[in-house]
Amino acid sequence: GAVVSQHPSWVICKSGTSVKIECRSLDFQATTMFWYRQFPKQSLMLMATSNEGSKATYEQGVEKDKFLINHASLTLSTLTVTSAHPEDSSFYICSARDSRRNTEAFFGQGTRLTVV
Amino acid sequence: SQQGEEDPQALSIQEGENATMNCSYKTSINNLQWYRQNSGRGLVHLILIRSNEREKHSGRLRVTLDTSKKSSSLLITASRAADTASYFCATDASNTGKLIFGQGTTLQVKP
Numbered sequence: 001g002a003v004v005s006q007h008p009s010w011v012i013c014k015s016g017t018s019v020k021i022e023c024r025s026l027d028f029q030a031t032t033m034f035w036y037r038q039f040p041k042q043s044l045m046l047m048a049t050s051n052e053g054s055k056a057t058y059e060q061g062v063e064k065d066k067f068l069i070n071h072a073s074l075t076l077s078t079l080t081v082t083s084a085h086p087e088d089s090s091f092y093i094c095s096a097r098d099s100r101r102n103t104e105a106f107f108g109q110g111t112r113l114t115v116v
Numbered sequence: 117s118q119q120g121e122e123d124p125q126a127l128s129i130q131e132g133e134n135a136t137m138n139c140s141y142k143t144s145i146n147n148l149q150w151y152r153q154n155s156g157r158g159l160v161h162l163i164l165i166r167s168n169e170r171e172k173h174s175g176r177l178r179v180t181l182d183t184s185k186k187s188s189s190l191l192i193t194a195s196r197a198a199d200t201a202s203y204f205c206a207t208d209a210s211n212t213g214k215l216i217f218g219q220g221t222t223l224q225v226k227p
Contacts, residue, residue, distance in 0.1 A: 034214055043204060044159075044217045093158060097213030104149055105213035109158040 006108025023094035029074040030096035050077040122218040139205030146211035
């Protein structure tokens with residue numbers, strides 16, 4: 001089955017630093033990937049749609065300058081949390097859908113970010 | 117933004133019993149999906165039902181979709197302790213893979 005790999009699975013960083021999270025589709029091409037955030041005991045909230053070769057589309061209330069998204073190839077999207085603060089601590093998870101097939105989107109394993 | 121509501125928010129049952137979770141949504145959809153998430157872990161895709169389908173089965177799972185009521189239900193039959201997890205419905209309005217999640221139901225199955 002289709003696999004989406006997300007790295008790292010967890011990261012601890014100091015307040016004020018930036019953290020990059022990678023999302024790769026391993027055996028299919030994805031012109032579109034999605035980034036979600038999940039706070040403890042809450043549901044997943046869509047943050048943005050990552051579009052290969054063009055700018056990401058951000059959901060209302062998500063700061064595009066804080067959450068930088070780059071989708072430079074058909075198999076890789078990155079989310080960079082810039083100048084991270086403790087309130088950015090969350091579970092970040094990406095998904096990707098095979099551009100050529102009408103199937104469900106596949107999710108990465110998620111990244112647990114803790115900002116101290 | 118959240119698409120809709122799930123109920124109950126929490127459900128506790130004995131092993132062997134059936135568990136039913138409901139999901140309501142607000143806008144028209146292309147498909148609706150159900151996911152399971154164990155505590156602190158990633159998502160496991162359970163089942164996808166398209167807007168022109170009314171019912172779907174997969175093993176011990178049964179999903180129904182009523183587009184006139186904008187609601188779906190997930191039934192887990194003969195539950196097991198290993199079914200303990202959070203369950204989320206998610207709607208895809210445009211068949212692009214962009215999902216809007218419900219608030220989730222936390223299921224506890226007691227052995």
